[in-house]
Amino acid sequence: MPDFFFPAPPGHFPDPKGYFGAFGGQFVPQALVAAVDQVAAEYERAKADPAFVARFEDLLAHYVGRPSALTEVPRFAAHAGGARVFLKREDLNHTGSHKVNNALGQALLAQRMGKTRVIAETGAGSHGVATATACALTGLACTVYMGETDMRRQAVNVARMELLGARVVPVTSGSRTLKDAINETFRDWVAHVGDTHYLFGTVAGPHPFPAMIRDFQRVIGVEARRQLLERTGRLPDAAIACVGGGSNAIGLFHAFLDDPGVRLIGCEAAGHGVRSGKHAASLSAGEPGVLHGSRSYVLQDDEGQIQEAWSISAGLDYPGVGPEHAHLHDSGRAEYRPVTDDEAMTAFRLLASTEGIVPAIESAHALAGALRAGAELGPDALLLVNLSGRGDKDMDTASVHFGLEAAR
């Protein structure tokens, strides 16, 4: 068995048509059917090919720096009802987030398919940076679409992508954020499908992306489960992660699906609160619908128009969510909780000041979820939190939020 790459074991979703229960599927225009089918077929071959698996494992170990650390954070945990809290440190990966696991996997797949060009969308920039990095490493041309609003919020990451050789294209349509960047990337793909792979960034989109990206991210939970057992001799009471599209969360959750004693808690961005209308909590406040090629929970009006999402975190600012999360939500296996901007920023500052770790604002939503879960479960609880990324990219936002020196 490979050490790092863990395709989902048999018996787990999706079904052959790409459905997780009632969610998923392949709602793409005919022009893209051949392309997504090619990705699906090539991925099936790749995951059974020892050479592909070996190359991926090698990169995860010697380029990404896996396994990532598991860090206990007692000073932070003192604010979480005294529960023991462990952080899975995806922020220590090369490029600073979990996104690199998937970007490398798909870049290798693009090479197998003989594609010479990769396109991607990005919100906060983490996926764009990971994709630009993977393309620099593998010699693939790279174009990244990014909402104009997000380019302003994440200027440092734009510069990083350009330095890595990627072309960053501002998207000025719609809400000028992640959702519109995805639309624009699909448009590019339709026009250039012959030589171009769409390196999708999260566990949403048409089949096979939700399952394939989950498999590339499943390493997070498999490592964390093993590390926690070694360190504490038991499984966590809850595994907690932030959920925008949901790739870091599914990567963590999947290793615990068959452990009924482990509560799976996804923290959605509630922005100014789910009743304010300014949020990104698709599972807490959305309805089933079709967006970006799959059926899942979506923020939409009563006539199927997609609503703009809001979060202080550009990375969670998405009006949909991966279909496997929709299934875990409806089946009750995972619970999804809204976390407001203010709660997330409180946890952001708390982790920095108690443990010397500056989390991504995305990940701070999971930390806020842990503070709440710890208070509910009490001092005997053992909590595992996925620290999906580091906060360097978010310093401008944080400086403004807290009125720090750089903001003045």
Added chain:
Amino acid sequence: MSPLTETLARAKREGRAALITYLPAGFPTVDGGIEALRATLDAGADIVEVGVPHSDPVLDGPVIQTADDIALRGGVRIADVLRTVREVHAATGKPVLVMSYWNPVSRYGIERFARELADAGGAGCVLPDLPVAESAPWRREAAKHGLATVFVVAPSSTDAQLAETAAAGTGFVYAAALMGVTGTRSTVDASAAVLARRLRAVTDLPVCVGMGVSDADQAAEVAGFADGVIVGSALVSPFLDGGEGLAGLERLTSRLAAGVRAHAG
């Protein structure tokens, strides 16, 4: 024979392609859109497609997306789309199709949408992102209400997909002339004629070609190998910045109508 099928058959008898015009409902306003669609039919179009404006029109280029945005900011609702269908059909008697991304139809309710569209005199629906494999519930309701279901195929579609799609569709097959999104192009892509020929081998349905057509010469060229020529973005442009509005729309439609007749006889 349905009015849609009859219209396409009549054009064929006249030795020409039909002209199919597309505009989103609610653009530039609901009443303005009704007037514009009627004007294209009066100026020589045979069939119209009324677009359901969508927040995420992923198959459309910037021109139609801009029109959709204007319509949505103007507050267009599905009731307005249906009123557009009703009034355009009542005024002209010509076939009126609706083109919609799947989520608005699915969310509105498949049965309800089919029933209300048929009640409004609609001829059917073009559904560009509904996979054939997912389409059975819609097709059941559409058939019950006498509505055509038009699927869109692309140059990248395999022969098996073309056959499957054509077998599931009714009315006509919408062939995308090129790999890309809607919008005008300076030339007709060579892949359009190839795709039309591949479709002829697997279906007897009329083959209508759209995407990229913007002037009379292009319409004439496409009419040489297709049963229908579909024009959208070029008709939106007269209403955007610096356009000539309704007068420009009528002039362009007349030229396109002449274009599809260039090979007649």
